[in-house]
Amino acid sequence: MSPLLELERVSLSLGGRSVLSEVSLSLQEGEMVALVGPSASGKTSLLRLVLGLVAPSAGSIRIGGELASVPGRILLPPDERDVGAVFQDLALWPHVSVSGNLELGLAAKGVPKAQRTTAIETMLSRVGLSGLGSRRPHELSGGQKQRVAIARALVTQPRWIVLDEPFTNLDVVLEDEILQLLASLLGERGTAAILVAHDPREAARLAQRIAVLEQGKLVQTGTRRELADSPASPFVRAFMRGER
Numbered sequence: 603m604s605p606l607l608e609l610e611r612v613s614l615s616l617g618g619r620s621v622l623s624e625v626s627l628s629l630q631e632g633e634m635v636a637l638v639g640p641s642a643s644g645k646t647s648l649l650r651l652v653l654g655l656v657a658p659s660a661g662s663i664r665i666g667g668e669l670a671s672v673p674g675r676i677l678l679p680p681d682e683r684d685v686g687a688v689f690q691d692l693a694l695w696p697h698v699s700v701s702g703n704l705e706l707g708l709a710a711k712g713v714p715k716a717q718r719t720t721a722i723e724t725m726l727s728r729v730g731l732s733g734l735g736s737r738r739p740h741e742l743s744g745g746q747k748q749r750v751a752i753a754r755a756l757v758t759q760p761r762w763i764v765l766d767e768p769f770t771n772l773d774v775v776l777e778d779e780i781l782q783l784l785a786s787l788l789g790e791r792g793t794a795a796i797l798v799a800h801d802p803r804e805a806a807r808l809a810q811r812i813a814v815l816e817q818g819k820l821v822q823t824g825t826r827r828e829l830a831d832s833p834a835s836p837f838v839r840a841f842m843r844g845e846r
């Protein structure tokens with residue numbers, strides 16, 4: 603069976619600078635991969651590529667075996683990639699209620715009103731936000747906002763999601779709670795994920811594999827044990843020791 607997502611020697615240049623260089627990476631159905639690397643190594647750019655927000659300069663991206671992006675062209679637009687996204691700034695729509703934030707994606711998918719209401723209620727209850735559907739994002743705590751962002755990414759039941767360092771601003775206890783919630787939500791639905799992680803604990807909690815980017819190149823991909831036992835670079839060694 604084809605991988606859910608497959609990048610083949612993908613390069614990206616922006617403003618005349620090479621941002622990613624010949625990255626090959628795959629994501630299997632139900633698999634969770636953590637993407638790590640120093641600042642400016644290209645992690646966010648890689649997520650933008652797989653979401654279909656930007657086209658590669660070279661190489662190709664396949665989704666479910668079908669060509670989704672080729673040099674200079676996005677063949678499959680973001681809303682046809684069956685993917686949910688959670689960004690670092692969460693990007694909740696500020697003027698829309700919590701329920702409204704979840705509803706937009708369902709409406710865009712053509713889900714009828716009655717089913718939308720049920721799906722939203724079920725999802726809000728699953729993330730511990732029952733009864734808060736009519737609040738606006740600014741009326742929520744940081745942890746509650748994270749839950750809304752996760753609920754919004756998952757309410758349409760996508761086959762996979764990407765998360766770009768969404769837990770950086772949480773304290774450790776809260777981060778742990780949210781990671782646990784996310785792990786069970788992804789696990790019970792068999793949703794695949796690519797997660798940009800900033801510490802090895804976070805990576806280990808969710809991901810079966812860790813992929814390391816440095817200066818736009820994929821320097822190592824492997825399990826936590828493989829990276830800890832034979833780190834391919836000083837960054838990988840330090841990261842696995844939890845120093846970064």
Ligand SMILES: Nc1ncnc2c1ncn2[C@@H]1O[C@H](COP(=O)(O)OP(=O)(O)OP(=O)(O)O)[C@@H](O)[C@H]1O
Nearest residue numbers: 616617619621639640641642643644645646647648
């Ligand atoms: N639109 C753009 N035009 C030119 N250069 C860009 C553009 N977007 C990103 N870059 C550059 O690409 C490189 C990779 O950026 P990216 O945001 O992907 O890194 P990152 O690994 O996610 O970094 P961080 O961990 O700091 O968020 C950086 O040097 C950045 O300055």
